[in-house]
Amino acid sequence: MSIAEFIKTEVFEPRLKKHQVIVVYDPERRYHDLCLDMASDKRIVVNASESSITSRAQAIATLSQMGAERNPIQQLLVYVPASAPLEDEERQQDPFALYAACGAVFPAGDGDGFQSLCLKAKPDHTTQIRAVFAQDANPSFAVIDAIGGGLSWPNLRALLKVESAREILLALLVPTAIQQEALKSNDAWIAEAKELLKASIGLPLKTRGKTWSAIAEELWRFVLFSEFVFDLPEELPANLQDVLHALVAAQPLIEDLCERLRSDRNTQNIYIERAEAIETELGLRDACGHMQDLGARDTFPFEERTFLLRSIEALLRDDTDKVREILQRHAQSVWIGKGESQAQWDLLRAALALLESCQDKERALLEYTQSMDALLDFYTSQLREVDRLQREFEQAVSDYEWQDVQGVMKSVQQQMRKQYGKLAEKVQMLFTRHLQHSGWPLSGRLANADVFDKLVAPKLQHSGHKVAYLMVDALRYELGMALEKQLTEDGKVTLQAALAQLPSITPVGMASLLPEAGAGLRLVKKDSGFVPYIHDQEVSTVKQRMDWIRKRYGQRFQEGRLEDFVRKGFDIESHTELLVLRAVEIDSQFENHPDTAPTEIINALKRIRVAIHKLQDAGFHEVVIATDHGFFMNTHAGAGDTCPKPAGSWLNIHERCLLGDGNVDANHYRISAEKAGIRGDFAYLSGPLSLASYKSGLLYYHGGASLQELIVPVISLQLEAPDQPAMQQAKVVLNYKNGAKRITTRLPVIEISVETQDMFSIGSDFEILLEAHDKKGNVVGEAKPGGVVNPATGTITLKPGDKTQITLKMQMEFEGTFKVKALNPSTLTAYCQLDLATDYTV
Structure with missing residues (x-):
């Protein structure tokens, strides 16, 4: 094989196949003829040798046409007889840097040097090749081809x-x-x-x-x-x-x-x-193992662990650049293909994202301290990202902690929780200071108690218009943002921030989502506690709340549990125009199993998406998703981080909030119930100024006053969009270890790809849910969140031609035969499946 043929088939063509676009920078004009000869019916070669303006126009036109339907052009090669720009300033001035950013660039490192390519092309003649380059730094192709003879x-x-x-x-x-x-x-x-x-x-x-x-x-x-x-x-x-x-x-x-x-x-x-x-x-x-620097490659498995330890050390000293460098270098490491290793790196990646976000938002906070309005705007536009990253970090901790028997990641956990806690407490002190001054809820903003009357009731004024009202327990704001992104393909979706009712507990919050709650909700003392009323009707239980709606809408109203609707289904009566679906799984899981609750969030959002698809099939026109309150993940708190309750006739609500009367100390806020938006039999609302609670060991709570507990999402969805594009000219393929049928680890790595003959057959990304099911159809394994797996929805988004490796997290107690299924996340129909069995050694 000639050197020109080698460069064409082993360098240029593989990169074009992978990236579709490549820019070849060639100041010596060594590859000029080779590049021009690569033009074909499906590949455009733009020659920038003669006219920069003409070549730029041709390149732009080709790039814009490549994704068009029925367009035969699939690849673009831009030949530039100049040196590749190295610095950002040079790239800004280079008219062809755009195409390099869209695809690939040549040369892309020392390995693309002409001498290196010659050595790879003729590895059995390295001595002769080095001798030739020692005499002439730029030998011709003919000289290289002559080396070796027969x-x-x-x-x-x-x-x-x-x-x-x-x-x-x-x-x-x-x-x-x-x-x-x-x-x-x-x-x-x-x-x-x-x-x-x-x-x-x-x-x-x-x-x-x-x-x-x-x-x-x-x-x-x-x-x-x-x-x-x-x-x-x-x-x-x-x-x-x-x-x-x-x-x-x-x-x-x-x-x-x-x-x-x-x-x-x-x-x-x-x-x-x-x-x-x-x-x-x-x-x-x-x-x-003692060496500080093992280079850039991890040939052996011990190197991967060494790189991990180095990145942990860098993270603990806030050297984020070093951590990012190591992560980027080892993102494609062969050792990441082992599920246990992937979990370590996912946790580190989540820690880095949380650390950088905390640092960025702490700097930006100074611009939003002047008022409650400014602070709320900051939270809904930026600060909620920190809560998302904290949840994803805790999810990564939960996924890895069971196998961290040596405590490798303990220092990372402690450092990141401390970092998040520092920012959260700073924001909380600002919030409670403004709360005492401005009260709650703020005028001019949507209150949860007005959601039904303002967003649901008007839609029911027209007979025949079907509306579903999803009352989801503990769907905090950042989760609503994640859900909104996932629902965009199902219809026209809008998200608003609403202000939850105080105190932020489920009976009060769910009552606030009922008709006429804005005008009639009040809290009435009863025995040693209280019950919520709307006007003269008690609405503290599910049955009482549903009866309240039924009195107003009669046979137009129907209700049920969202989980039952998704899993078992139930008949929707023909005259139903308001369907209320209730979901409590997030709050229930956090209350009972806070250490594993982040995983339940994924399942809850899955069920919402499936429910919406079923509602669309049932002829519903609109969906409104609301929630009673948010929540705070209190993992940063130490054993002694509690707040003593002040003296007085106070009713303790969920260890975070007090209703009643009494004096308070410097660690508490106290505002009148009226100022807190609470009508009824109580004079004052009080609570800790900080994020502390009255009881130690609470990893999760709500009930009090914080941005995380009180800023909630309201999502409105018009069901008009078509389903996800069908896989007409593409198919999902699953593979495990080149056809192996038994897994030997509870974290097997499954390869998933979307294969297609026509790279433009599908215009949009394709979303897949990966699960393992036992013989009875029960879920016994799920894609481990992190990396390409969306931490909020558990789904993977791929383009036609993409291939990736996904770690499947199997349930600890399961053993036996099972099926790995690639599912449509909206309908749960299977695109393909893979039959496997467990073969654990321990």
Whole structure:
């Protein structure tokens, strides 16, 4: 193969296939003819050599047409006879930087240097190539093609059905079944193999065995250890200095072989097994585990753990740039393919996101302290992102904590919770200070007690107009934002921030969502507590609340549990125009199992989406989703972070709020019930100024006054949009370890891809829900949130042609056969499934 053909087929074409767009910067004009010759019916080559203005216009026109329906052009190559811009200022001035950002750029590092490409193309002639470049830094293609002369290694080429020395080496490392049989058929190739290994990578075979397995074992150890040595910035420990490794001349070939073995899913598992065995054989963990810098590649599994520890150390000293650098470097590491490793890195990634968000929002907070209005605007536009990231971090902690037997991540947990708590407390003190001055709810803003009368009742004025009212317990504001994004494909969706009713507990909050609550809701003393009334009707129980609505809408009204509607379904009567669906799972899970509750949030949002799809099929026109209150995740609190209750005739509400009368100390706010928006038999509302509660150990609470408890979402959805595009010319494919049928870990990594022959057959992203089901259809495993898995919905979004690896989190108690299903998240219909069984060793 000529050097031009090698660059075309091994460099340019693979990148075009992956990225569709590539910009080739070539100040020496070495690749001019090669690039121009690559034009075809499906590939446009824009030549910027003659006119920058004309070429820019052609490039823009091509790029804008590529995604058009029935357009045959699928790839764009832009040839620029100039050096690639390196700094941001240079990129801003470069008219072709846009296309590099859209796709790929060449050269993209030292590996794309002409000498490096020549060494990869002719790995068995590295000495001659280096000699040529020593005399001429810019040799012609013809000079490179002349190196080597005729073909060598005839037996190996014939047996393995490959041509280049690089392909021979790859076949000796991971032969196909046919190649293995050919190598077993005779031993004439062994002498050639010894010569090839010595000439190409400098390996003098020591084994006297005349079998492929004996040679492959030595070759694997030599190749992997050589890459490790080349990448190691420090000197090898004394006990490893006598281990054979390749000369520097063979470095491009060694790195290329290792990268191919790691990146090809057909060889990844073999690579992992070999690397783990070689690490143990050479004692690398003990010999090199103390080193501070192991380079950029993680050839062996102990390196991945070392990089993880380095990133933890950087995070703890607030060196976010270092953490981000390590995360980016190892995002595609072969060791991330192990579910246990992926969970560690997901937790670290979530920690970094939370840390940076806390730091950013703390700086921005100074601009929004002057009033309650300003603080609320800041929360709904920016600060709620910190709550989202805190929830996702706690979810990542929950996913990993059970396997962190050595406490590797404990310091990260403590540091991030402390960071979040610091910001949350600062915001809380501002909020309670403004609360005492401005009262609650603020005039001019939507109050929860007015949601039904303002957003639901007007829609029911027209007969035949069907409205669903979803009353979801504990759907805090940032969750509403996540849900809104997921509902955009189901119809026209709008989200408003509403102000929850005080005290922020379920009986009061749910009562505030009823008709006439804005004018008639009051709290009446009863026994040792209170009950909510609307006018003269008690509305403290579900039945009482539903009866209140039924009195106003009669046979037009129907109600039920949202979970029952989704799982079992129930008949919606023909005259029903107001359907109320109730969901309490989020609050219930947090109240009873706060350590695992973040996972239940995903399931709750899944059910809402499925319910909306069923409502659309049932002919409903609109959906309004409201909630009674938010919540605060109190994981940052220490054992002594409590607040003593002040003296007086106070009724303690959920350990966060007081109703009644009495004096308060400097740690409490106190405002009149009227000022707090509370009508009834109580004079004052009081509570801690901080986020402390009256009881220690509360990981989750509501009931009091904070932004997290009192700012809630109201989502209105007009059911007009069509369903998710059908997979007409594409299909979802699931794979586990190249066809393996048994999982040996409770965190198996499933490969999921969307295959299509026409890359423009689907114009939008495609959303998939990945679950494991037992024989009875029960969910026994779910995609672990984080990375490409949406932490709020548990779904994966892919484009046609995309392929990714997803960690499936199996239930600890489940063992047996199961099916992994790729589902439509709105209808729960299966696109494809994979039959597997557990085979746990412990």
